[in-house]
Amino acid sequence: DKNGDIKSYVSVFSDITDRKNYEKNLSYLASHDNLTSLPNRTYFNNALEKSIHMAKRNNYKLAILFLDLNSFKEVNDTFGHEVGDYLLKEVAKRFKSCLREEDTIARLGGDEFAIILNEIQNEKDSVYIAKKIINKVQEPLDIKNHRLVPSTSIGISIYPDHAKDAEKLLKYADEAMYKAKKKESLKHEIYSE
Numbered sequence: 001d002k003n004g005d006i007k008s009y010v011s012v013f014s015d016i017t018d019r020k021n022y023e024k025n026l027s028y029l030a031s032h033d034n035l036t037s038l039p040n041r042t043y044f045n046n047a048l049e050k051s052i053h054m055a056k057r058n059n060y061k062l063a064i065l066f067l068d069l070n071s072f073k074e075v076n077d078t079f080g081h082e083v084g085d086y087l088l089k090e091v092a093k094r095f096k097s098c099l100r101e102e103d104t105i106a107r108l109g110g111d112e113f114a115i116i117l118n119e120i121q122n123e124k125d126s127v128y129i130a131k132k133i134i135n136k137v138q139e140p141l142d143i144k145n146h147r148l149v150p151s152t153s154i155g156i157s158i159y160p161d162h163a164k165d166a167e168k169l170l171k172y173a174d175e176a177m178y179k180a181k182k183k184e185s186l187k188h189e190i191y192s193e
Contacts, residue, residue, distance in 0.1 A: 065130060090143075098129060
């Protein structure tokens with residue numbers, strides 16, 4: 001009023017729920033694979049750095065499992081990309097079902113996946129999980145009137161036994177995976193020099 005006293009208030013509110021949901025969705029899309037809904041390479045690399053830091057701080061081991069589907073190109077070439085995509089989604093679910101909540105799995109691209117097994121006691125823990133994954137993946141799968149029996153090769157590297165940085169751990173797990181892929185009777189391999 002003329003005396004400078006407040007007589008009434010006007011408030012303007014704006015619902016920003018849609019904007020926040022949009023931002024949240026963008027963040028999710030930037031860190032996850034749109035086919036499998038698993039974390040992507042960027043998310044995985046950040047998680048690995050954090051896991052190594054925690055392992056160092058708390059003096060425990062962790063394992064990196066590098067996984068590749070066997071004969072995936074042939075599935076795509078023979079049955080088409082729709083069948084290949086369905087296979088990737090199903091295998092991603094099977095991988096995830098073998099892990100603990102504190103572990104991290106990501107699709108790095110194509111038919112390559114990587115897993116961080118946090119707080120393992122020794123190498124045997126990672127081998128146990130690798131065998132569990134191999135057995136789960138090999139369960140027959142019916143896709144569009146085709147019966148597939150997928151398989152995976154897995155390479156393993158251990159922090160701090162094989163390396164103390166993320167780049168070398170991934171490299172060594174990848175090398176071990178290629179060794180496992182070459183051996184028909186063995187589906188997993190632990191990095192060794």
